[in-house]
Amino acid sequence: MFNNRKAQIGETVTWVVATIAIIIILVISVLVVSIGPFKNREFKEGGTSDLLVTKSFTGYLLTDDGNGVVFEQLKDKKTYLEAPQETTRIDRTFPKKIFLGLYKEEYSSNQIFLRINSEWCGWDGSSKCDNKKVLFNQGGLPSNMKATKLFYDRIKLKDWGDETKNTILELMLN
Amino acid sequence: MKRLNKKGTDKIISVYWFVILFIVAAAVVYMAVVFYGEPYDVREIEAKIMINQIADCISQGGEIQDGVINGEGKLELTNENILSKCHLDFNVEDFKDWKTQEQFYVEINFYKFNKDAPDGLGSKFVEDIVAGNTNLKEYCDKKGKNFPVCVERDFYVLVKENPHIIKVKSIVRKTEKNV
Numbered sequence: 595m596f597n598n599r600k601a602q603i604g605e606t607v608t609w610v611v612a613t614i615a616i617i618i619i620l621v622i623s624v625l626v627v628s629i630g631p632f633k634n635r636e637f638k639e640g641g642t643s644d645l646l647v648t649k650s651f652t653g654y655l656l657t658d659d660g661n662g663v664v665f666e667q668l669k670d671k672k673t674y675l676e677a678p679q680e681t682t683r684i685d686r687t688f689p690k691k692i693f694l695g696l697y698k699e700e701y702s703s704n705q706i707f708l709r710i711n712s713e714w715c716g717w718d719g720s721s722k723c724d725n726k727k728v729l730f731n732q733g734g735l736p737s738n739m740k741a742t743k744l745f746y747d748r749i750k751l752k753d754w755g756d757e758t759k760n761t762i763l764e765l766m767l768n
Numbered sequence: 769m770k771r772l773n774k775k776g777t778d779k780i781i782s783v784y785w786f787v788i789l790f791i792v793a794a795a796v797v798y799m800a801v802v803f804y805g806e807p808y809d810v811r812e813i814e815a816k817i818m819i820n821q822i823a824d825c826i827s828q829g830g831e832i833q834d835g836v837i838n839g840e841g842k843l844e845l846t847n848e849n850i851l852s853k854c855h856l857d858f859n860v861e862d863f864k865d866w867k868t869q870e871q872f873y874v875e876i877n878f879y880k881f882n883k884d885a886p887d888g889l890g891s892k893f894v895e896d897i898v899a900g901n902t903n904l905k906e907y908c909d910k911k912g913k914n915f916p917v918c919v920e921r922d923f924y925v926l927v928k929e930n931p932h933i934i935k936v937k938s939i940v941r942k943t944e945k946n947v
Contacts, residue, residue: 609784613784613788616788616791616792617791620791620792620795623795623799624795624798624799627798627799627802627803628802645820645823645824646819646820646823646921646922646923647923649823649827649830649923649924649925650923650924650925652829652830653827653830653831653923653924653925653926653931654830654924655830656829656830656831656926657926657931658929687883688883688931691881691883691885691887691888692888692924695885695886695887695888695889696887696888696922696923696924696933700921
């Protein structure tokens with residue numbers, strides 16, 4: 595009789611625990627669906643491309659800023675070898691007005707830059723960056739950046755020898 | 769005595785099982801309704817696709833396309849031919865009043881680039897191009913998912929080697945199927 599009662603208590607505890615477990619799992623599932631990412635059903639764009647920024651970038655490279663066509667200036671050895679760091683003949687007002695003026699509301703205005711760099715330099719500062727020439731840099735350097743809404747484009751510049759090997763022009767908007 | 773007790777326990781367990789089954793089923797139905805009940809709102813993406821299509825139609829390789837502005841600096845792209853020239857089709861499915869009330873609107877503004885202006889925008893150099901339902905424009909200031917979605921984007925382009933900025937505004941209504 596006493597043994598029977600013990601067995602009954604044991605069985606009841608098992609059922610109570612099982613019931614609580616079922617309820618907890620259900621509540622968690624319902625909460626996740628209700629307040630989780632499924633509730634906000636919007637498509638998010640991904641990738642690092644943006645057609646309009648690419649068009650603006652191409653247009654900028656073909657612009658004559660008063661010192662000549664920007665891309666021709668960038669292909670010139672003097673632009674990034676002989677001029678001191680942070681200076682070039684290139685008029686910086688143009689890229690600032692184009693990329694900051696047009697895209698500051700879509701991207702963070704403090705994380706937009708255009709610079710000449712080494713090909714192996716990661717935009718996030720993961721590899722060593724030479725920062726040969728910064729044409730336009732609004733905000734911190736890439737090592738401080740966290741990619742949220744990122745546009746990234748790069749073009750290879752003319753190879754003048756060892757010093758300019760694998761040199762690229764890169765534009766990033768974050 | 770023992771046999772009667774066993775029968776009573778079985779009944780209680782059956783009721784318990786039905787209660788649990790009902791709770792689990794209700795939770796599954798609720799989750800399915802929450803997950804599939806609301807439609808995806810794709811209007812912003814639709815508006816951006818329309819802007820990209822127009823940008824591709826107007827500019828190529830950083831310069832304005834042939835057939836947009838003629839040699840005299842006048843627009844060849846007009847309100848009447850923009851849809852056909854840019855391969856856009858504003859026809860929509862026959863749903864509610866969509867056939868009588870257009871669901872799309874596009875507007876293109878051409879500005880000269882001004883290096884001294886804060887946002888680079890100078891004066892307009894040709895008239896605007898518009899197509900679609902102009903009434904949708906008045907909802908752009910209003911916030912809320914029941915209003916049409918407005919997207920405005922700009923890009924920089926060279927017109928005969930001179931820098932310009934083109935603004936494209938795109939509006940998509942289609943509220944009934946996206947909200």
